[in-house]
Amino acid sequence: MSGKFVIDRARNGQFYFNLRAANGEPILKSETYVTRASAEHGIASVKANALIDERYERKTDKSGAPYFNLKAGNHEIIGVSEAYSSAAARDAGIDSLKKNAPDAVTQDNTKAASTSH
Template sequence: MSGWFELRKNSGGTWRLRLKAADAQTLLDTGVYPDRGAAESAIASFRENCAHEERYVRRIDSSGKNYFKLRCVRKEIIARSHLYDSESTLQQAIETIMRVGQTQVVKEA
């Protein structure tokens, strides 16, 4: 499965970063960065950490839905996932992100 990182400049001058699947579905939105350099550094950090399943911290929110936080080796949170209805769909999402998140493809939107 291939995918890409979408790098988009917001109207306020900040940058937004999303991980997209081959079908253009957003797998993960990693947030907003003050400049392009910070966003590119975030991509590098994401690539480095996404392949390590132990860095995905699984949680349940107040509505009972599953989500994860991806942390780097220093324990800082890199990204927080969407909410998932079940533990199995959460696990499927993690497995997909572990594969797709190592892509070298970056598209500016």
């Protein structure tokens, strides 16, 4: 089984997505988008860029924890990983994204939520 993109609504009403591995572990979180269609476009961009190693920006946060950004061809950040315990764990996260993203299905949690008032 491959990974899954999950679209949700932020508290401000905007949309975002997470990519989760087949085991449910989070791999990547997007920025927020004004429309669901924009979030879906972001997912398509992750799928298109996931296998291109040059699109990964390997970083370290203020506390020294490694993480990565996935960037599009225009150098805009598509998504950000969680913080990892080591550079090796971060690199395993990148490998997981490469493995899971291309064939991941999309689960849209906002459609069900928008029909209940």
